[in-house]
Amino acid sequence: MKVGYLGPESSFTHTATKTAFPNETLVPFHSIPACIKAVEFKDVDLGVVPIENTLEGSVNTTVDYLFHQSNIPVGAEIVLPIFQQLMVSKENQENWQETTRILSHPQALAQSQAFLSQHFPDAELEQTPSTAYAANFVSEHPHRKIAAIAPKLSAETYDLTIVKADIQDVAINRTRFWVIGSDTVALAHIPSKVRKMTLAITMPNNMPGALHKALSAFSWREIDLSKIESRPLKTALGEYFFLIDLIADKPIELIDCALQEIKLMGGEVKVFGNYSVHPIHGI
Numbered sequence: 120m121k122v123g124y125l126g127p128e129s130s131f132t133h134t135a136t137k138t139a140f141p142n143e144t145l146v147p148f149h150s151i152p153a154c155i156k157a158v159e160f161k162d163v164d165l166g167v168v169p170i171e172n173t174l175e176g177s178v179n180t181t182v183d184y185l186f187h188q189s190n191i192p193v194g195a196e197i198v199l200p201i202f203q204q205l206m207v208s209k210e211n212q213e214n215w216q217e218t219t220r221i222l223s224h225p226q227a228l229a230q231s232q233a234f235l236s237q238h239f240p241d242a243e244l245e246q247t248p249s250t251a252y253a254a255n256f257v258s259e260h261p262h263r264k265i266a267a268i269a270p271k272l273s274a275e276t277y278d279l280t281i282v283k284a285d286i287q288d289v290a291i292n293r294t295r296f297w298v299i300g301s302d303t304v305a306l307a308h309i310p311s312k313v314r315k316m317t318l319a320i321t322m323p324n325n326m327p328g329a330l331h332k333a334l335s336a337f338s339w340r341e342i343d344l345s346k347i348e349s350r351p352l353k354t355a356l357g358e359y360f361f362l363i364d365l366i367a368d369k370p371i372e373l374i375d376c377a378l379q380e381i382k383l384m385g386g387e388v389k390v391f392g393n394y395s396v397h398p399i400h401g402i
Contacts, residue, residue, distance in 0.1 A: 121146055123163035128267075129276040130251040136167040137200045137298045138399050139306050147158045149248065151180045158191055158300045165194070165300040172201065174287070174292045182350060182362060183298070185391060186319050193317060193392025194304030197296040201364050203231050203268050205283040206254060209263035212280040215266065218242060218278045222253035223268035231268055234286040254279060302392065311395040314367040315345065316374065321352065321360045323385040330361065332384055336377040342369055367393055 126147025134322050136145055148154040151168050158166040169178045185191065203223075207215045220243045221228075221235065227250050228235070235244065240337040247253040254273035257265050267279070274281050298304045324327035337344055346364035367374065371393075 120165070123148055123157045125154055125165040125168055125249070125385070126253070127251045129273040131199060131270055131294060132167060132169060132296060133203060133251070134270060134272055135197045136296075138199075139167070139195075139197050139298065139397070140165075149169050151178070152184055153170045154224060155181075155184055155189055155191065155299065158261065159189060163300075165298055165304065166191075167197070167296050167298055167362065170196075170295045170297045172230070173292045174289055175226045177348060177350075177362070179350070183353075184237060185299070185348070186360065186362075186389065187353065191297055192297045192302045193297045193300055193394050194273060194301040195298040195306055196396045197298065197306070197309070197399060198253065198314065198396060199294050199296065201230070201287060201292040201294050202285050203227055203287040203292075204271055204274060205231075205234075205266055205268055205286055206227060206257065206274045206279040206281045207266045208257055209265075209278070209280050210261045214264075215282040218264050218266045219340050220245060220264060220265045220270060221249050222256055222261070224248070224250045224253070227253075227268045228288075230287045230292060233288045235282070251276070268335055268377040271382065277332045290376060296393075297392075301384075306319065306395070306397045309397040309399060311397045313396045315396055316367045316392065316393045317391040318363055318365075318378070319350075319360045319383060319389040319391070320363060321387040322381075324358065326385070329386075333361065333381050333386060336380040337365065340369070340373055342374060354365075 120143045122140045124145045125132040154166045157163045222245045225246045250269035253267035254269040254277045257267045258277035327358040343366040349359040
């Protein structure tokens with residue numbers, strides 16, 4: 120089986136994918152849309168894409184593409200602890216404090232702001248397509264006074280030295296990844312104790328109390344919601360859809376009745392998936 124992921128190798132998405140699918144053929148893609156399209160066109164059987172981070176919130180590229188341009192189902196969720204490492208070439212490990220330029224993915228830079236402000240207030244921060252790209256660039260330019268923020272695996276892959284470990288602003292930093300391409304994906308070697316359902320709700324324009332009415336369909340049935348946020352519909356200014364995660368521990372018939380009630384009020388519902396959540400430990 121072929122499993123696509125947001126590459127390149129040694130990125131956080133690669134770590135999550137490799138842990139979930141240790142015996143499958145892994146195929147990297149340069150962007151989230153490219154990975155999703157590969158699933159759509161059957162170039163790969165499944166895809167793994169980031170959906171949310173503790174510090175930075177939802178990955179809007181994933182949410183918007185799956186809502187506006189795709190009907191690919193979500194079959195499982197992987198939750199990976201995120202630890203950011205500051206790494207330099209071996210030539211610069213003795214004078215790493217003299218670093219003038221730090222490269223990484225925008226989210227990794229954002230997740231390490233407190234450390235960077237304290238230790239490198241004057242350094243240039245450069246955004247790269249991925250953390251692994253940043254590590255590779257530093258490896259290819261060993262004599263420049265540059266550093267990368269990337270996962271531990273990147274230091275091993277590109278022969279860099281970690282000079283400061285776990286520099287993320289919050290100790291409990293995790294990223295959720297969706298496995299897309301099938302309604303159900305079995306990850307038996309990673310235990311799961313929770314099932315979730317993610318859906319998007321669009322209510323009629325100018326309906327007073329629209330969000331309250333939609334949420335009441337879940338409330339009086341005691342269906343637990345773990346997340347709700349709004350995203351632009353991209354039709355007109357001020358028009359939104361609501362992205363909702365709910366804990367799927369109630370009978371599916373009860374949840375279906377809640378969705379039917381919303382539809383009877385004139386709302387539209389898109390279900391991304393009803394899936395198990397698999398937290399990864401010890402990475």
